[in-house]
Amino acid sequence: MLSAQRALAQLLPRLVVGLVFSLLGAETLWSEEAKRPFYEYPGDYRQQINQQKDDFKARFGYELLDLEMGWKPNEIEELTLAFSRLPETFLHIPGIKGFYHFSKLRAAPEGMPVDDIPAATFPGFQTVYRNSHLSYDVEVDDQEPRIEFFNVLFYEDREVLQNIVQHEMAHFFDIFQGYLSFSPEWLKISNFSLVHLPALDGRPGDDYLFAAVNNPDVDHYAPVSSRQLPTYSRQNPQEDFANSATAYINYPYFRYSHPKRYLFLKNKVFGGKEYFPETGMNYRDQVVADFEKVLTDRDWDGVIRIAREVGRDYSPEIESELVERLEKSLEAPPDSVRDVKLGVATCYLYSPKALKVRRNLIRKKRVSLQTLLEVRRCGLMSRRSFEREFVLWSMRNIYFFKSKGRAQIQFLDPALPLAGARGFETRYLWRIYYEGSNVHMAEGSYHVEGVRSGSVKIDLEKSAVGTLNLPSGEPLIFELGAQRVHPQKFKRLNSKMAKIKFVIHPGFNYDSPRSPRIKVVYPDRPEFKSLK
Structure with a gap:
């Protein structure tokens, strides 16, 4: 007990001294805090936002509505810049209440990741063939027409942000034009056809x-x-239409690479408004002429810009010519600035030759791998991204149908173009099971080489092992996966498996007429009154 009292007596002065120093330190901090001025927004913050909203509505015809999130001045400024490039036909659509700002998408199916979705347009629709009317109906959901913008949008670069906003406005325009994207003319131009399900x-x-x-x-x-x-x-067709509209506004080569789409949009969507001049040259000649000019002028950012535009839609002949010119330019003595820029340009091209150029630059230590990976596009095209992430992606938009009596499967494989660009061949492996069974009743494979678009259709009878004999009237499970094989490095990388359920109904006709007439059925809402 005595030793404890002695220890406490020895410790007490230290505690007192420590407390004094703590108080002195706190007093100093409080004193500094008192001297530090609080930030005061210059002017009336709410009044400025309200004025920006009023200006936006007066200029474009739409209200910016506060719900979960309030609009900020910089967000309204970015939207204003994006809307300022839209044609008059996209503005002042009557009956629209306005646009909303939320933290993220709320109306998503359960389990769907939403954190990376920047915007969404409503209402949605379903496509139904009504036998009673012998009619292909696009039945629009009974929802308030609107666009919802989410937080992630305003962290994008300005160019990307404007592209997203204009894309959503193209959807919005499409809704209020009776879905031009479902018109016979657009379906023909865009090469979409209907399949019955x-x-x-x-x-x-x-x-x-x-x-x-x-x-x-x-x-x-x-x-x-x-x-x-x-x-x-x-x-x-709706995404193709919206992407075509944004291409019309932002991509200088769109009029050359997609002339039929361009002419349709010019006459029926943009009211004759054009954003880029006509030169009279074809796509290949225009790109090559522009590319040679920027190389001659040592405009390395211009080289990247052209490569990015060409890489939006794979054109093997044009890409091959661009890579040849890059190789010729790189024959000159090393130049640190030029070499990095041209290395970045190759990241936008899917030609396997572009990957070889990039690898040679790295191996010869003219460009560091880390420098290239700091560019987002180069990171996406890298070995690490492909082998650790993209190769795992499962197939999507899978449809089973019959064409001329033969069983077909069609799907999208978003990783297929990159697989070809990196020298991988792809083998699609499929199996069919009875529902509830673990033993497959049919299996097959389909082999793809080179850089392909990512859209695949497989004739199940041709690709099956043995004779394919699918039963009618029974629930069946179709399982599909992709195996990426590099013929030189002997790598085998497998995707996740995707599954769909289907039933073959005897006598069902999966094929639609060559030029089906599609009827849009709008809900009984005042916004759509003029369209009914």
């Missing part, structure tokens, strides 16, 4: 769904943005 429990005479599918034999769909997967425009 029966219900699992469907019976003769029942209604059924239909889907618009792309043509895997057609090389070029609408060019994609730097944020989108290479197969994005092939998902459906």
